[in-house]
Amino acid sequence: MKRSFPLRRWAVSELEERRGERWAERVGALLDEGLRVVTAFARSEGTDVIATALLQSGDGELELVRGRLDRAHGYHSLTPTHPAMHCFEREMHEQTGLRIGAHPWLKPLRYEGIAASSAMGAHPFYKIQGKEVHEVQVGPVHAGVIEPGAFRFMCLGERVHHLEIQLGYQHRGVEALLLKGDARSKAQLVETIAGDSSIAHGLAYASAIEALSGLDADPGLERGRAIGLELERVAMHLAGLSGLAGDVGFLQGATTWGRLRTTAINTSMRLCGSRFGRGWIRPGESRASADGALLEVVRSNLALMVRDTATVNDLFLSSATVRHRFQRAGTLTHAQALDIGLVGLPARACGVELDQRAYGLGVYGEHPMERTTEASGDCWARALVRIREIDRSLSWLARILEGMSSLDAVRRPVGELAAGQLVASLSEGWRGEVVHCLETGADGRLVHYKVQDPSLRNWFGLALAVRENDISDFPICNKSFDLSYCGHDL
Amino acid sequence: MLKALRVLRSQGDQFIGDLRGAVPTGHRGRPVIGAAPCPDGCEACVRVCPTAAITADPVRIDLARCVFCNECALACPEEKIVFTPEPRMSADRPEGLVVTADRPTPTPVATSEALRRMFGRSLKLRQVSAGGCNGCELELNALANVNFDLQRYGIEWVASPRHADGLVLTGPISSHMAEALQLSWDAMPEPRFLVSFGACALSGGLYADSAELDRSFLSRFSPSLLVPGCPPHPLTFVQGILDLLGIR
Numbered sequence: 001m002k003r004s005f006p007l008r009r010w011a012v013s014e015l016e017e018r019r020g021e022r023w024a025e026r027v028g029a030l031l032d033e034g035l036r037v038v039t040a041f042a043r044s045e046g047t048d049v050i051a052t053a054l055l056q057s058g059d060g061e062l063e064l065v066r067g068r069l070d071r072a073h074g075y076h077s078l079t080p081t082h083p084a085m086h087c088f089e090r091e092m093h094e095q096t097g098l099r100i101g102a103h104p105w106l107k108p109l110r111y112e113g114i115a116a117s118s119a120m121g122a123h124p125f126y127k128i129q130g131k132e133v134h135e136v137q138v139g140p141v142h143a144g145v146i147e148p149g150a151f152r153f154m155c156l157g158e159r160v161h162h163l164e165i166q167l168g169y170q171h172r173g174v175e176a177l178l179l180k181g182d183a184r185s186k187a188q189l190v191e192t193i194a195g196d197s198s199i200a201h202g203l204a205y206a207s208a209i210e211a212l213s214g215l216d217a218d219p220g221l222e223r224g225r226a227i228g229l230e231l232e233r234v235a236m237h238l239a240g241l242s243g244l245a246g247d248v249g250f251l252q253g254a255t256t257w258g259r260l261r262t263t264a265i266n267t268s269m270r271l272c273g274s275r276f277g278r279g280w281i282r283p284g285e286s287r288a289s290a291d292g293a294l295l296e297v298v299r300s301n302l303a304l305m306v307r308d309t310a311t312v313n314d315l316f317l318s319s320a321t322v323r324h325r326f327q328r329a330g331t332l333t334h335a336q337a338l339d340i341g342l343v344g345l346p347a348r349a350c351g352v353e354l355d356q357r358a359y360g361l362g363v364y365g366e367h368p369m370e371r372t373t374e375a376s377g378d379c380w381a382r383a384l385v386r387i388r389e390i391d392r393s394l395s396w397l398a399r400i401l402e403g404m405s406s407l408d409a410v411r412r413p414v415g416e417l418a419a420g421q422l423v424a425s426l427s428e429g430w431r432g433e434v435v436h437c438l439e440t441g442a443d444g445r446l447v448h449y450k451v452q453d454p455s456l457r458n459w460f461g462l463a464l465a466v467r468e469n470d471i472s473d474f475p476i477c478n479k480s481f482d483l484s485y486c487g488h489d490l
Numbered sequence: 491m492l493k494a495l496r497v498l499r500s501q502g503d504q505f506i507g508d509l510r511g512a513v514p515t516g517h518r519g520r521p522v523i524g525a526a527p528c529p530d531g532c533e534a535c536v537r538v539c540p541t542a543a544i545t546a547d548p549v550r551i552d553l554a555r556c557v558f559c560n561e562c563a564l565a566c567p568e569e570k571i572v573f574t575p576e577p578r579m580s581a582d583r584p585e586g587l588v589v590t591a592d593r594p595t596p597t598p599v600a601t602s603e604a605l606r607r608m609f610g611r612s613l614k615l616r617q618v619s620a621g622g623c624n625g626c627e628l629e630l631n632a633l634a635n636v637n638f639d640l641q642r643y644g645i646e647w648v649a650s651p652r653h654a655d656g657l658v659l660t661g662p663i664s665s666h667m668a669e670a671l672q673l674s675w676d677a678m679p680e681p682r683f684l685v686s687f688g689a690c691a692l693s694g695g696l697y698a699d700s701a702e703l704d705r706s707f708l709s710r711f712s713p714s715l716l717v718p719g720c721p722p723h724p725l726t727f728v729q730g731i732l733d734l735l736g737i738r
């Protein structure tokens with residue numbers, strides 16, 4: 001069996017190093033040909049900056065463009081012609097000081113490495129002028145049990161004209177910590193990059209480490225991990241729906257989806273000891289296990305979720321007040337989604353056919369997973385995608401468990417990491433694609449670890465979606481995207 | 491209407507009746523350390539611990555640092571360490587969280603007479619996440635769901651620190667959040683108290699070595715309740731707060 005998600009390994013010495021503008025030209029040319037940018041990142045090497053862009057074709061194949069740029073000279077920004085590059089260029093500039101000419105706004109993503117909190121407080125928010133304009137500041141501490149981030153609304157009356165999102169409050173130095181010590185022992189840290197996506201990040205990390213150490217895909221590993229991933233998706237989609245329901249006063253939804261999430265996470269706990277799937281995945285390992293009796297418990301939990309979600313979904317979908325609140329609120333168009341490089345759940349809610357599980361690889365070849373898309377791009381569409389993805393994941397789980405007499409933990413030895421290699425490893429978490437890129441130096445130690453949570457790209461989608469909406473609809477717009485602050489801030 | 495009734499019937503009663511006594515099956519909770527001596531020079535558990543929570547010979551685990559990853563238990567050649575489903579392990583001071591073979595349980599939380607009198611029948615909590623990964627935040631949110639239903643004791647989350655009696659801190663305190671945390675605390679009227687929830691808040695956890703933290707807040711204010719875990723199980727918090735407030 002192959003790996004279940006796109007993953008590719010390159011020998012660094014065989015990569016063509018493009019100089020200066022030629023790097024950006026090549027990236028631009030591939031984007032014009034219809035490839036999609038997955039990530040772009042950079043690190044310093046003396047006065048040079050090593051830039052790497054990862055692109056994906058429609059059939060899931062990964063391509064790499066490598067460059068060596070002079071920090072002071074840099075290159076001409078791709079963002080004006082390819083807006084999806086905006087966050088990557090901002091991050092490259094912030095992390096290396098690379099000059100990127102004519103980028104519309106190299107706003108820092110997270111004020112990395114600047115100790116004083118006052119740097120955050122002094123952030124120059126975008127301003128609009130006029131007698132009718134008023135501004136509303138929310139955060140960094142929000143009015144709920146939730147992570148921090150700052151939102152500045154520029155409003156005309158009750159209408160949001162523009163929203164600027166300023167993040168960085170959660171920056172904990174994840175990438176720097178990942179470079180310390182043995183790269184093979186970072187699973188616990190990886191599980192907390194975005195703590196509600198422990199499996200999605202853990203899976204991308206473990207696959208990357210295995211590829212670097214020359215360990216081939218193993219059917220037991222692939223199956224065990226995918227079970228964890230789909231349970232995580234079900235649990236977090238239920239949590240999101242419960243939150244959305246609460247925000248519009250649909251209390252039966254809030255309580256029923258909420259307790260069904262308890263069933264989902266307690267199922268993970270029975271299998272691996274943690275309600276968040278922590279300890280399930282390690283390089284070379286899938287630790288979740290169940291004997292026949294426990295598998296029966298898992299199956300009956302799945303059946304209960306199928307039955308009770310159907311009942312509450314039925315009520316939700318036929319409720320006029322719910323429709324009234326969600327339809328045409330926070331709309332993004334298909335074109336906007338493609339332009340800004342939206343990924344995952346909100347992209348599929350705009351009709352974008354993007355899901356890393358849909359390439360028929362590994363366990364998703366054995367048990368295919370259809371893409372779930374909706375066309376309307378509003379809060380309603382994002383809720384529908386979640387409802388249907390829960391259904392599909394639950395029936396997928398039932399299929400994969402069918403006839404299984406036990407779920408066995410798998411342990412394969414992981415050797416030293418090969419020197420001078422670059423690996424790009426993806427997974428599809430409940431929010432969208434998770435990307436881990438690891439590069440080893442001549443001694444086999446990591447020289448670069450780039451982590452990307454889907455939230456990095458999708459926060460900008462939220463900012464666009466609330467334009468010309470009533471400010472009172474912001475909570476449901478925000479909840480419908482359900483993005484990670486710490487996943488963005490790292 | 492029929493559909494609503496159908497949901498109501500499927501919902502049934504979901505609350506956990508005995509929050510104090512409940513033990514979550516399968517949960518990796520409080521470790522139990524065996525009394526057998528360690529083989530000479532063995533440091534297998536120490537080497538695999540990601541947070542320097544464990545020391546060997548005699549084995550000693552600091553639950554303020556532990557992320558309950560089970561690595562030490564798997565590494566120990568003598569199988570001396572076993573994680574049990576037991577959620578009860580909050581403490582009211584850091585020393586109370588160290589467990590050994592001789593001291594198998596953390597020091598129980600003592601009831602604070604002052605807090606009991608003020609907040610024993612009504613407690614409003616404000617949560618501040620300062621670098622929390624959303625694991626702790628989700629478990630704190632779960633306290634208000636239909637299963638844990640902490641409101642039954644008059645304990646509730648509030649939106650503003652102005653309305654809060656206690657601040658529940660999660661996360662290792664990223665330097666960018668240090669100021670907002672202090673401002674939230676300053677906005678709370680006296681009397682007030684602090685709860686540290688999760689390994690990050692208690693010790694920096696997996697982020698203790700990060701250069702991007704500013705934990706000076708904790709050198710100025712000490713928590714009245716320490717709740718270990720990564721994230722802690724909601725029951726670990728429930729049992730700790732009920733003890734602290736003297737709620738039977």
Ligand code: SF4
Nearest residue numbers: 539556557559560562
């Ligand atoms: S379970 Fe706790 S003590 Fe054991 S290795 Fe993990 S963090 Fe360290």
Ligand code: SF4
Nearest residue numbers: 623625688689690720
């Ligand atoms: S203690 Fe663990 S779960 Fe809680 S915020 Fe820290 S890493 Fe996340």
